[in-house]
Amino acid sequence: MSTRGLAYTGGVGFALWRRSLLELARVRGGLLPTTVAPLIFLLGSLGQFGRLDQLVGFPTTSYIAWLVPLSCLQAAGFAGGATGANLARDIEAGWFDRLLSSPAPRPLLILGPVMAAMTRCIVPVTVIFIAGLLLGPGLTGGAYGLLMLYLAAISFSIVAALWGITLALRAKSQQVGPLIQNGVFIAVFLSTAYTPLPFLKGWLAVAAPYNPVTYVLQMGRQATVSGIEPSWAHTWPGLLALAAMMLFFGLLALRQLRRIDL
């Protein structure tokens, strides 16, 4: 790509990223839903299942250490999913027509919002992580663990954003919003969200090992779960799962974008 082409790509990406983030700056409490809901899940799950850490073989003595990465991932997923809901709103309002009638290359039209989703998820993830630390678990995984947690969360927000964008382009209606968030919720729920693999039973024990989110959670849990020590062995399956999901949903979103006949 020429220098001018790069400058153009960067300019469009930056402009659309900035526009997607304006909501955070100009709508009071814009980040509350994606922050508060996972925080409530965190506290609720702690109350419900807090004594699971007393089971023999549970990889940590602090159940909240098990939950904090899960809540971070949920927050990132919800923030990413909101990108799809916002796109559906833009399509309904006619704003997306404006973008489509511009000469900007189609992939850039979704790159900006995806970049915004990555940025947007940092706030709730950080709030939840700090709240979790205040509740007890230490940062057992050190800097490497923390880096893996943020990498897992931010990458998961990209996956959720691409999933949301695909559905929004398909449905062209804000009614798709709950479906987007339900998809994120179910993907997380059908993993090792609340207990490790050996503790799962029945159909969930069969499904969870095939769910890529299981490995993303494992990657993030290197930060706080003492039994999942920071290592490449706990990292690469998560990275692979994220790459596969990004590729899959990215291709779906691009395919839907090419087929869009508004």
Place this chain on the structure above:
Amino acid sequence: MISNQDSAASADATIIVEGLERVYSSGLRAVDGVDLAVAAGEIYGFLGPNGAGKSTTVRILTTLLRPTGGHASVAGFDVVKQASQVRRSIGVALQEAALDPLMTGRELLELQGALHGLRRAESKLRADELLERVDLVAAADRLLNTYSGGMRRRLDLAMALVHRPMVLFLDEPTTGLDPVSRSSLWTELRKLNDEGTTIFLTTQYLEEAEQLADRVGIIDHGKIVAEGTPQELGRLVGEPGLYVKLIEQSESGRARDLLAVHGAVSDREAGGLTIRTSLGARAIAPIVRTLDEAQIEVDAVEVEEPTLDDVFIAVTGHRADEDVTEDAS
């Protein structure tokens, strides 16, 4: 139907549409074999009721919708095969100005500049120019949710002009505007056209098409049913009328008999008469002379050109403000 072959299907036409069709998956044939050509520098008015196929045609021409049949090119580029080049050449303001309420006017113009590849400094400069042009300098840094309908429309137009497009597509640009805002937008469009911009304008307002368009195409049920200059279309209704108002209403019977030699005479309210004559305004002098010789005093004589409203009814059998049963646009 008046043919557009002579004036517009020329080799240098900026917009060429041949046998254009769009059939939706529901089976609805929104655009059904539209042919038209718009010359460079022309204002083309695309007139029709809601659901006639106007917006679908515009969406195809602006590359937002793929045709299911036929061909169209804009600025020399095929709307399907060379969509990207088409997008570089056109400015688009679609129905109900779609503007982000969380952004300011200036931010929107700068974003539009970025989408069209303007560098940041260039984009800022162009935004300033356009804000001045559409008289929105004072509101430039206010959020869009504080703008009136007229202000939003003017900003929408400014956004369509950021990259100095060759062709401007406006889909019902004045729908919902008050008369003052409408008139100010018309002035701006005339100015743009004087500067060389080709304008393709859809409207439901006959007055708008009469005021602005060099040529008008009337679309109904997805087909163009008439096309020509407003004057040419006026002739579809019949000969122009001359309205003659007499000072003495009691003389109207005698006047009617005398004026029958000039054309078909019909009675109007308050002793007035309408004479249909192919001579139009040129018949005023002989008519006045005839009445003067008969010592019948004339209060006023007016030429009554047929309006596009008359044309619309004549060619479609219904008024332009009646919606088509199934909304196609």
